[in-house]
Amino acid sequence: MLGQLRAGLLKPGERLPSIRQESERLGVGKNTVVEAYLRLVGQGFLQAKPGSGYFVVRSPPRALEDRPPPIVAATDRAALLTEQLERRLPIRPGDGRPPPGWLDASELKRYLSFxxxxxxxxxxxxxxxxxxxxxxxxxxxxxxxxxxxxxxxxxxxxxxxxxxxxxxxxxxxxxxxxxxxxxxxxxxxxxxxxxxxxxxxxxxxxxxxxxxxxxxxxxxxxxxxxxxxxxxxxxxxxxxxxxxxxxxxxxxxxxxxxxxxxxxxxxxxxxxxxxxxxxxxxxxxxxxxxxxxxxxxxxxxxxxxxxxxxxxxxxxxxxxxxxxxxxxxxxxxxxxxxxYLKHLRRLRARASRATEETVTGLEAAGYSVRRPLGGGFYLWIDLPEHLAGAPIAESAAERGIFIAPSPTFSTTKDPKPAMRVNVAYGADPVFLDWMRELAASPAK
CATH class of the missing domain: 3.40.640.10 (Type I PLP-dependent aspartate aminotransferase-like (Major domain))
Structure with a gap:
């Protein structure tokens, strides 16, 4: 039925077959048809008129053709926050939050669902x-x-x-x-x-x-x-x-x-x-x-x-x-x-392992890394001075990498080139390869 609506075979104002007719045509029980009609009413596509039946109110939008997501670089604060919500770029060292999997993989999720x-x-x-x-x-x-x-x-x-x-x-x-x-x-x-x-x-x-x-x-x-x-x-x-x-x-x-x-x-x-x-x-x-x-x-x-x-x-x-x-x-x-206490123990262990992996990877890529004092999720990585003003966020986005560059976090217009790295994502090999390229890039 939804496919017929989407294809335009059923027009607004048109009356649908009765529950009995549709049940016989599809070879299913009447309750199944009733449930399907009611769902479409709830979605705003149908209207139930007592004594008259069900009528089409509007057609659902046609499904968009699959297309790659646009490349969006986090070049300002609004763009950085939006990317954290939309999650269009797959490699995410610039994200400010722990990965969803750090919650979903735990027993906590089952308790929350219940x-x-x-x-x-x-x-x-x-x-x-x-x-x-x-x-x-x-x-x-x-x-x-x-x-x-x-x-x-x-x-x-x-x-x-x-x-x-x-x-x-x-x-x-x-x-x-x-x-x-x-x-x-x-x-x-x-x-x-x-x-x-x-x-x-x-x-x-x-x-x-x-x-x-x-x-x-x-x-x-x-x-x-x-x-x-x-x-x-x-x-x-x-x-x-x-x-x-x-x-x-x-x-x-x-x-x-x-x-x-x-x-x-x-x-x-x-x-x-x-x-x-x-x-x-x-x-x-x-x-x-x-x-x-x-x-x-x-x-x-x-x-x-x-x-x-x-x-x-x-x-x-x-x-x-x-x-x-x-x-x-x-x-x-x-x-x-x-x-919650059990969940926190798992979270600390994950963050600790991820920190070691990220620090090791960044140091091998040629960066000096100041480790977090006491824990946390973030590292602050200084970049070569000649990259000041360079469009590094755009460069990263072209590789599918979401980064959080220093201008976003500063009250000044031209802070020293640097970026925040979330340890949960910092050991990604694609990100580390890109970081090696930045470290080796020649001054212009």
């Missing part, structure tokens, strides 16, 4: 599912961060958390400080809000404290967005001395620090965090499950002092009403029953 729509409230609490918030406060306690339920609110992922903070505390024309290189969706959000993002030089061991103090004085900024651990895109992590220096500067200049910690669950608890040194006084702490479970969950959280948490949650209620009780209860069950 539990997804089990008992859940129609509406969530304004703050989010209380048992999960209490469990997250316990997790923060293991990281050395004291937190109670009235300091914790759930969000639709880390990006929603950053959106709420920007909307609540930043106005068009303000200056804020960000890591440079830094988290590119954040830089894009700030630009959209009309906010001037001032880059603070990011070193492998954390923000450059001298550059941070200079930029605070020059810009008058009162807010600093940073990722302390398993930094996106460099893979570096803050050291205790650097964390102390950052907070000392923040205190001296009345600077609020937003610490985004997306890989917290796969990193050692004892690693230094700004929030553990500050105890949520001037640090707003952001977490998410998108990097450890699946991006489609869209479950994150904000921990802050009680006043700030209440202010942000009021904005959340006004703009989105509430977060998902289904997903939050599901994640709580995964944690409570031990499934």
């Amino acid at each position: 539990q997804r729509f089990q008992d859940a409230d129609a509406y969530n609490s304004a703050w989010g599912y209380l048992p999960l918030r209490e469990r997250l406060c316990g997790a923060l306690g293991e990281r050395g961060i004291a937190c109670s339920a009235n300091q914790m609110l759930m969000t639709h992922g880390a990006n929603h958390a950053l959106d709420l903070i920007i909307r609540r505390y930043v106005r068009a024309g303000d200056s804020v400080l960000v890591d440079d290189p830094g988290y590119y969706p954040l830089i894009a959000k700030l630009a959209l809000a009309g906010v001037r993002a001032v880059g603070v030089r990011r070193l492998h061991e954390g923000p450059d404290a001298q550059d941070l103090e200079l930029k605070v004085r020059e810009s008058g900024a009162r807010m600093f967005f940073t990722q302390s651990l398993a930094h996106n895109p460099t893979g570096g992590s803050i050291t205790p001395g650097n964390a102390y220096a950052v907070l000392k500067i923040a205190t001296a200049h009345d600077l609020t620090v937003i610490e985004d910690d997306p890989f917290a669950d796969v990193l050692p608890y004892a690693l230094p965090r700004l929030a553990s040194l500050d105890q949520l006084d001037r640090v707003i702490y952001v977490g998410t499950f998108s990097k450890t479970l699946a991006a489609s969950f869209r479950v994150g959280y904000i921990a802050a002092n009680a006043t700030i948490a209440s202010e942000i949650n009021e904005l959340k209620v006004v703009t989105t009403v509430s977060t998902s009780a289904h997903d939050e209860r599901l994640i709580f069950e995964l944690i409570d029953k031990g499934h």
Whole structure:
């Protein structure tokens, strides 16, 4: 029937054969025909008229001829994010997320399939599912961060958390400080809000404290967005001395620090965090499950002092009403029953093996690689200086390779040539061959 509709053999307004007639013609039961008709009604192709039968409403679009996907290079922030969603290029060292197979291959998938729509409230609490918030406060306690339920609110992922903070505390024309290189969706959000993002030089061991103090004085900024651990895109992590220096500067200049910690669950608890040194006084702490479970969950959280948490949650209620009780209860069950912990152990092991393979491959290709401090998914690879301004993203895309070049992550127009490499994809032989060619390319 769908084939007849698609081929144009049945026109809009035309009445279909009766259920009895179609059942006899096809030699199938009437219930089978009824189910087929109802599916086409649900898809909007047919209309049921009581007492008259089923009529064609519209024809489905003709199937497009198979054609190769267009070559799209991630040359700006919007293109980079779009490619991560559409996944048109098959070789993906520029991707920011763990591979779907790192979830699908685990026992976790079976639990998710079974539990997804089990008992859940129609509406969530304004703050989010209380048992999960209490469990997250316990997790923060293991990281050395004291937190109670009235300091914790759930969000639709880390990006929603950053959106709420920007909307609540930043106005068009303000200056804020960000890591440079830094988290590119954040830089894009700030630009959209009309906010001037001032880059603070990011070193492998954390923000450059001298550059941070200079930029605070020059810009008058009162807010600093940073990722302390398993930094996106460099893979570096803050050291205790650097964390102390950052907070000392923040205190001296009345600077609020937003610490985004997306890989917290796969990193050692004892690693230094700004929030553990500050105890949520001037640090707003952001977490998410998108990097450890699946991006489609869209479950994150904000921990802050009680006043700030209440202010942000009021904005959340006004703009989105509430977060998902289904997903939050599901994640709580995964944690409570031990499934999440088992999944994290497998995820850490996969990331560790992938890191070794990628580092080995890149070093053999002629690159100096700074290993992640404590874990994470990213490496930051410096490229030959003469490639500054070269269309390397386009060159990679022609080979089917998706890369994430340095301009995407910078507040400046012409940063040094470099790229972020996701360790899950970095050992691909096609990618490594292309990297060898870049290393050997002559200066022009």
